[in-house]
Amino acid sequence: MLSALTFLAAADIPAKSSSQEIFARETYPEARPPLRGFRAPILDHADELWPFNLPDVDSTPELHAASTIIQTQLASDGLLSTTAQIFAALPSKTLPADAAGLLDFFKRAGLPIDLLAAFIPSDQPSTSPAATLQSIQSLVLHDHVPASQIASRFSFAFQPSAPGFAIACEDGTSDFAQIRLQLPSARYWQGLGDGGAVDIARQLTERISSARFLIGIPSDQREAIEQLLAPGAHASKASVTYFSSSLTLAQWAQDNGKPGFISAASPKLATIVPRYASRGEDGATFIPGETFIADALAETGPTVIQSPLLFQGGNLLAYHQPSTGKKILLIGEAELYRNIALGLSQDQVLQAFCSEFNVDQCITLPAVSFHIDFELSIHIQGNRMLAFVNDQTLATQAILSCTLQPLVSLQLLSNESALEAAQAIRNKNFESALSIIMPPIMDQAVSPGRVPLSFAKNFAVGSSDSGVGNMQRILLAADLATACNVPLDLNDIDPDTQTYFRALRRLQSDRAALQHQLEDLGFVLVPIPSLADGSRCLNYVNMVQGKTRLLLPAYGGLFSPVDAQVRQIVQDKLGADVQIVQILTGETQRRQGGLHCAVSAYYEP
Numbered sequence: 001m002l003s004a005l006t007f008l009a010a011a012d013i014p015a016k017s018s019s020q021e022i023f024a025r026e027t028y029p030e031a032r033p034p035l036r037g038f039r040a041p042i043l044d045h046a047d048e049l050w051p052f053n054l055p056d057v058d059s060t061p062e063l064h065a066a067s068t069i070i071q072t073q074l075a076s077d078g079l080l081s082t083t084a085q086i087f088a089a090l091p092s093k094t095l096p097a098d099a100a101g102l103l104d105f106f107k108r109a110g111l112p113i114d115l116l117a118a119f120i121p122s123d124q125p126s127t128s129p130a131a132t133l134q135s136i137q138s139l140v141l142h143d144h145v146p147a148s149q150i151a152s153r154f155s156f157a158f159q160p161s162a163p164g165f166a167i168a169c170e171d172g173t174s175d176f177a178q179i180r181l182q183l184p185s186a187r188y189w190q191g192l193g194d195g196g197a198v199d200i201a202r203q204l205t206e207r208i209s210s211a212r213f214l215i216g217i218p219s220d221q222r223e224a225i226e227q228l229l230a231p232g233a234h235a236s237k238a239s240v241t242y243f244s245s246s247l248t249l250a251q252w253a254q255d256n257g258k259p260g261f262i263s264a265a266s267p268k269l270a271t272i273v274p275r276y277a278s279r280g281e282d283g284a285t286f287i288p289g290e291t292f293i294a295d296a297l298a299e300t301g302p303t304v305i306q307s308p309l310l311f312q313g314g315n316l317l318a319y320h321q322p323s324t325g326k327k328i329l330l331i332g333e334a335e336l337y338r339n340i341a342l343g344l345s346q347d348q349v350l351q352a353f354c355s356e357f358n359v360d361q362c363i364t365l366p367a368v369s370f371h372i373d374f375e376l377s378i379h380i381q382g383n384r385m386l387a388f389v390n391d392q393t394l395a396t397q398a399i400l401s402c403t404l405q406p407l408v409s410l411q412l413l414s415n416e417s418a419l420e421a422a423q424a425i426r427n428k429n430f431e432s433a434l435s436i437i438m439p440p441i442m443d444q445a446v447s448p449g450r451v452p453l454s455f456a457k458n459f460a461v462g463s464s465d466s467g468v469g470n471m472q473r474i475l476l477a478a479d480l481a482t483a484c485n486v487p488l489d490l491n492d493i494d495p496d497t498q499t500y501f502r503a504l505r506r507l508q509s510d511r512a513a514l515q516h517q518l519e520d521l522g523f524v525l526v527p528i529p530s531l532a533d534g535s536r537c538l539n540y541v542n543m544v545q546g547k548t549r550l551l552l553p554a555y556g557g558l559f560s561p562v563d564a565q566v567r568q569i570v571q572d573k574l575g576a577d578v579q580i581v582q583i584l585t586g587e588t589q590r591r592q593g594g595l596h597c598a599v600s601a602y603y604e605p
Helices: 018-025 060-077 081-091 101-110 113-118 128-142 147-153 195-209 219-229 287-299 332-340 346-358 391-411 415-426 428-441 454-459 467-485 495-520 557-574
Strands: 005-008 119-121 153-154 164-168 174-180 212-218 239-245 259-263 268-273 303-306 316-319 327-332 360-363 376-381 384-391 526-528 549-554 579-584 600-604
Touching: 060 081, 060 101, 060 600, 081 101, 081 113, 081 128, 081 147, 101 113, 101 128, 113 119, 113 128, 113 376, 119 128, 119 164, 128 147, 128 268, 147 153, 153 495, 164 268, 164 346, 174 195, 174 268, 174 287, 195 212, 195 219, 195 579, 212 219, 212 287, 219 239, 239 287, 259 526, 259 600, 268 600, 287 303, 316 376, 327 332, 327 346, 332 346, 346 360, 376 557, 391 415, 391 428, 391 454, 391 467, 391 557, 415 428, 415 454, 428 467, 428 526, 454 467, 467 495, 495 526, 495 557, 526 557
Parallel strands: 005 239, 174 212, 212 239, 268 303, 327 360, 384 526, 549 579
Antiparallel strands: 119 153, 164 259, 174 600, 259 268, 316 327, 376 384
């Protein structure tokens, strides 16, 4: 039985790597790797150092030439064709003659050589990266096969990094076993109830005491965090194991690894982590702290597996389809293109994810929000498949309704006008509602869309609320109502505003398309008054599903009435057998995140 508090410091973890590798960890930049094939040296691959920077053009002209071909052709032409182009472009005498040397050359040039093992020559039952390279070399130099035809000589058979691993379904069919969090520091942003990283950890350890918690922290914050979250500091009785990193950590535990199980006979909790932990949607920025924390996590109990694929966990969501028994993995389209950039085709990416995560089918969802967990959450009860989704109109109504009382308190709106606006909001007559609400706000503005801090503070309710954050959401709701619900002749609006409103309309159209796709998959949609708009979001679908307990985001402060409205909607849909646990996340949402972004839940087998 674990004690209530366990701590695994970096010094407690057995050294697995050389001093060269440790030095490299300390000096890695937070940046998009210049070499496409870079893979983080962690876990069982900690001694396999992968170059990060481009080779020098003067001292290594052949490497630089190969690297240039990789940078320009890999995503469009694919891994095999790009490799063949390098063999065709470089004189044979400039390349190493032995298999090991050849493999190292392509690795230093930036080719993701580990993925070569998935390409099997048509005349062989299996292969290795070195053998695949030599096969391509022979086809190009001896058989004179054009680079464009090389792929036809191979079959694609991605082998899972850990046979027996299966991603956990986040569909409300199992209860929590463990919960993993990460804390960037030991301080509250504003205080108890602010919904920041520390506050979320405090709430969860107080209210989900039956689960074991694994919490990643900065090494130099150990004592302060222990004091904040120790048993007795609040009402927590949870079992907590800390693991630490000397590098900077972010709050987003969901994105640097997906939980699951390994070994079907006697399932053991496991986490699969990507090629390297990344940030960004239009590319993949390497995050050293989020990546190297995997070694410390591995010492806490769950098996940790590194995949050669790139992914961010909030963009992956698995569920069981009751009618067929199939396990489905929903993938945000950014993850598709992230791996196409490594030289895989779209079909190969989907095949690889099916194999790596042990699912029957992968389905790509469009990028409406940064990650798909900002657009939907799945709960399955029997044969009923529910998908909680954002409803922009309901959210606009809720936010504008919460705006009335502060304006009345400031004597900027009469009681009669507030009642008239409230009726217009209920009737979705946004043009009339905005004509009452917005003039007193804009009268305080120092320029279009900018109000003084002193005025915004009046829209905070309680010491942990944010008047600035609330005002941003009010202005967003007004923009959404105007762009999507009020009749407009865009030609009468200035070009910049036209572009902005058209973007909002397109976003609404994209969201509708995503939701139609979910309906086609058999889901019953549950509209939630919820917005996904970066740091201006008021997002409730970013929830964490459990069979008997559901962790539901709350914002608090001015928007507490919306919290209560959403709780009632979810409770009515799920029934009394599911306990709704609301967790304040205001400050986390103001930092472009949410509850599911911050919580990585392991489930009971």
